[in-house]
Amino acid sequence: MxxxxxxxxxxxxxxxxxxxxxxxxxxxxxxxxxxxxxxxxxxxxxxxxxxxxxxxxxxxxxxxxxxxxxxxxxxxxxxxxxxxxxxxxxxxxxxxxxAPRTHGFDLVAWIAPFAVFAAALLGTILLVRNWSVGKSEAQQPVSSPEMDAIHDRIRRETGSEGGY
The missing domain is CATH 1.10.8.640 (Cytochrome C biogenesis protein)
Structure with missing residues (x-):
């Protein structure tokens, strides 16, 4: 049932x-x-x-x-x-x-900003590196007999050893 x-x-x-x-x-x-x-x-x-x-x-x-x-x-x-x-x-x-399409000439609109950024970054790195190399060479103290004579004269006339 x-x-x-x-x-x-x-x-x-x-x-x-x-x-x-x-x-x-x-x-x-x-x-x-x-x-x-x-x-x-x-x-x-x-x-x-x-x-x-x-x-x-x-x-x-x-x-x-x-x-x-x-x-x-x-x-x-x-x-x-x-x-x-x-x-x-x-x-x-x-x-x-x-948004521009992703083929043909329109592809430039997608690639160009990144390419410009990469070129600017590379240029900045090279510029900073060039400045830092030039700065380290310029900070080298120049020692010559004429400079030593000038320093001795300054010490005698001022009565100090130099510094701040």
Whole structure:
């Protein structure tokens, strides 16, 4: 004889199943939202305010609402992230990207600051080394018969052995 079904267990199972399905649907919905947030922070507003597209918040910006609408449309049509970025670069130019690309001539923008820093550091090290070598040679006391005679005369006239 089978045990009778507990009504509470059945309710809990249905509630858990419903919750699991709702979570699955909400994950799919947030994917487009997450892509939207990620992409609008990879692009700059073209109005000249110097802010990333998703953060452009000055009153009356003529460009950010248009660009954000274009971005949402591109995501909803199924374009990949790279296709979206490429289409914005084609329309607004490479200045629409918040960070330069990592290939071609744009790679210079990533390498140049480090190369300039390394060259400046090397130049500073060589300059300090050159100064310190010159200073140690200049501090050597010069001893000659003329200088000894001058020191003897100073000692006789002042009645001191020197020093401070």
């Amino acid at each position: 089978a045990a009778p079904l507990n009504l509470t267990v059945v309710k809990r199972t249905l509630q858990a199943g419903t919750l699991a399905i709702a979570v699955c649907f909400s994950l799919g919905a947030s994917d487009a939202g997450a892509r939207y947030d990620k992409l609008n922070h990879q692009m700059m507003c073209s109005c000249g305010c110097g802010q990333v597209l998703g953060e452009c918040n000055h009153v009356g910006c003529p460009d950010s609402p248009v660009q954000l609408a274009e971005l949402r449309t591109a995501i909803n049509t199924g374009m990949t992230d790279q296709q979206v970025l490429d289409s914005f670069v084609a329309k607004y130019g490479a200045t629409v990207l918040a």
